[in-house]
Amino acid sequence: MTAPAGATQGADRDFSRMLARRYALFLLAFFALIAVMAVAERLGLPRGWIGATFLVVTVAVYAGIGFRCRTSTPVEYFVAGRRVPAVFNGLATAADWMSAASFIGTAGVLYLQGYAGLAYILGWTGGYCLLALLLAPYLRRFGEYTVPDFLGARYGGQLPRLIGAAAAIGVSFVYVVVQIYGVGLITSHLTGFGFELGVFVGLGGVLVCSFLGGMRAVTWTQVAQYLVLMVAFLVPLTWLSVNQTGSWLPMLTYGSQLERVAEIERSLAADPTEREVMALMAQRAADAERKLLDVRSAMLDDERRQQELIAELRAENAPLVRIQRAERELAQRPRTEIQARRLYERERDSALARAASLAGMPPQTLPFAVTEPGVNAAGGGSDTAPQRFDTARINFIALVLCLMMGTAAMPHVLTRYYTTPSVSQARRSVAWSLFFITLLYVAAPALAVLVKFEVLQHVVGLPFDELPAWVNRWSRLDPSLVSVRDVNGDGLLQFGELMMAGDVIVLAAPDIGGLPYWVTCLVAVGGMAAALSTADGLLLTVANAASHDVYYRVIKPRASAAARVIASKVLVMVIAFVAALIAALKITDILQFVSAAFSLAAAAFFPALVLGIFWRRANRAGASAGMLAGLGVCGWYMATNLPLLRAWFGITRPLADCQWWGVEPIAAGVFGVPVGFAVMVVVSLATAPPDEETMKFIDRIRLPQPGER
């Protein structure tokens, strides 16, 4: 990890070999750790110890790598010395790219939404085509430090650079908060610390990697983190597959399980007890609807009923747990009419969803299932079904395109391609990135199907007192993750009576499949690696945009090299703390912003970067106007469509009127990007063309330079 600077061809090869040796050793050591933990569990090591050991050992290794790579030279600190071989940059990019959401969330979405979840798989991989063909090689040939650097050099002046820096900071910061949130959750899950403490322990894990060594340290830890997260995903997947079908290559063979899942789904759809549950759910939805008519008296009713329940439980000497739970529910009841209204609306919506067959989940392989809405849903009826089918298709494609353009425009990923030794290596490195990312994204749908099979085959239909231990454990941990309730009172679990949140599918997969506890810990450590690696990359992007693009380029152009690195380090520290503080507030609504981040990144950067390379005539005024217009349209669409933002801005216009062609706000980029392109073209053409200097710059970006290979 510490090669001589200014490496030549031969030295490059030696460097790659040395890296390969070291990471092979790392992988062996990791397998040894797994084996030791597996044996230790057999011998009766307490569970807390297993989790803590996994956590401490892996984080210590990341910290060790981070410490060894400490540096204060700008080219090392900002772009890892530009000598990261293509394969390793591919590995690092893959880890950088795959966040806690990718690792934990994707399989969950696929479990819940079936085909609709594949939009994420397509979007988060296909974006690399745009990156490879339109951006990465040109940015590498440009060869500076950040994405706003490119905007500044291509368009001149401060405005494009500042807009770029602001967008990079905004998009990455939101994203970093969520990663730290994920780190906190996993740490507390593994060690039993409180969530807030978990956040700050996680913060330490993030900082040890990025603080001392910048991009250089982050790159080499990310490679290790990729290996950890991949092993952590493949072990439970392969294990489940071997148990279910005997196949060691689940990605190729899970088709057979898909078919069996479809069979069970068909039989469940016709099952009379499932239908009973559905009818009761429709009843509940109607109840909630009635409460909404007179919220105030419904609140009083609920309070009275809860108090009666508690008295009843006390009278019959019920177990203390049940009494406490009832009391907690009473204490947590909504206090204001607005809260109560929101609660009833949630109740109505969730009951309504579960009034459809398969608890509202579409059959796993059916694209764009237009589920018939529950009883009395407004606008229900089969005559609108074809229209809703088309809306579903349009939304799917819109989301795919948005995620792709967002992927290609995410500053923390783009920056990674500054770190390869040459332009050719940058192209090669995108191919490797996509290869390593595809490995996980092909595995995620497989895991979703295998877990679904496990649930359908072995859990549904069990008597309530024989449910596997994981159901109780997870529902005790947080009822919003897993909950079961005997709705129809027949003592057996129907599929419609089991609620599982997407986030538990991966984390609980080992439990669900009946695998040993060390596998659960391994998965958690993998999720931790995914979150840490992404958080590190993002944190550096935010800090570098602020220190390099704002401080050095705009405020104090004569700052020395050392001062710039110190400024970035200080900012990494400050931003990490602010992000941790916000994460500790546990604002769950922040997830809405994450999905928005892709659209915003796409609208801010994609047109300005692509036209900057491929259209000579693009100029400063056009780029600035295009970026602002794209961001503006995205922001407007989100503000009028995202529930949280609607509430903030007090928007009362009905949601249906705010939507354009029924597109969901998560895909706002499909409007923002074309508007950005159009505005950029029109404004560029209406103002003076770029100067001679810029033309030379464009030539330099487009044409291979002698001696570059």
Place this chain on the structure above:
Amino acid sequence: MQGRGNAASPGVSLGGWHFAAWGADADNAPMSTASGHRFWLQTRLLTGGLLAVWLAVNLLVPWFARDLNAWQAFGFPLGYWLAAEGALLVYLAIIVVYMVAMDRLEAAYLANEASSTAGPEGPGPESA
């Protein structure tokens, strides 16, 4: 703008107002050599062709997913498999083709620049 364009590539660049420059932008490059033009033209053809494949996959695979599911591929319903695995392989193939073709194009261009002969023999984008 006009003067520069004419100097580099006569007959393609149009003088006059900006809108003319939009259409002609591609070729009014003040690139130093004809091989520079050639290289950039080939690059754009390659990029455009591969992006067309990319866009076709993005639009067709989801749009016809339900119809495609009538067929089977490797034990999966075809529509599902294409979105879960097939498209990913196409994406990877696009990038690999681009990587190989661009390496050749660049090598040919640089060799040509170095010897600065008149007749460059770089392989076209189709050769990849």
